[in-house]
Amino acid sequence: MNIATTRGTTSRAMSLPNILTYGRIAAIPVVVGCIYAQSIMDGPLWLRWVAVAIFIAAAVTDYLDGYYARIWNQQSAFGRMLDPIADKLLVASCLLMLAADGIIHGWSLWAAIVILCREILVSGLREYLAALRVSVPVTKLAKWKTTVQLIAIGFLLAGPAGDEVLPMVSMIGLALLWASAILTMYTGYDYFGAGIHHLIKEDEG
Secondary structure (H helix, E strand, O other), X not given: OOHHHHHHHHXXXXXXHHHHHHHHHHHHHHHHHHHHHHHHXXXXXXXXXXXXXXXXXXXXXXXXXXXXXXXXXXXXXXXXXXXXXXXHHHHHHHHHHHHHHOOOOOOHHHHHHHHHHHXXXXXXXXXXXXXXXXXXXXXXXXXXXXXXXXXXXXXXXXXXXXXXXXXXXXXXXXXXXXXXXXXXXXXXXXXXXXXXXXXXXXXXX
């Protein structure tokens, strides 16, 4: 690899869209730490609002990194690889912490399990299809699924702190979590169908 190529790769890795993605990953331990300190360590409720604020900022970067990458023509293979990983890390970490917190409990745990299993399934399918040089575009419904998912987690992070301001905040979050789980199953089925189709073609070929 020559110097020009190295500089080009470094420049793309440190572009604003990728920096926003790094920020989303960096937000994860802060959000989890705030909920842990409040719930497990019996800290003050304002820590949940800190977690919500940071989570919202991280969720907004999910839109901004793609937006700036398109308008500034800064799309890169590294960014396409890292962006969905950052999303999955953020969602999975928050769901696990909310389950430990007890906000997600009982039957609602199944909604979280469906979401996590779908993310693992889609990641595996994408890895397999990438080896076949097959790209599966993200559908509009999948984007709506992500939006509902993030809103649900935001409500659940507020939890008891939110319930003090507006009753039923936690219940709204759980309802939205189930809605996102239903969308998750539907979009996951689409991805699975596409993967099976290409798998059959590969075996026949």
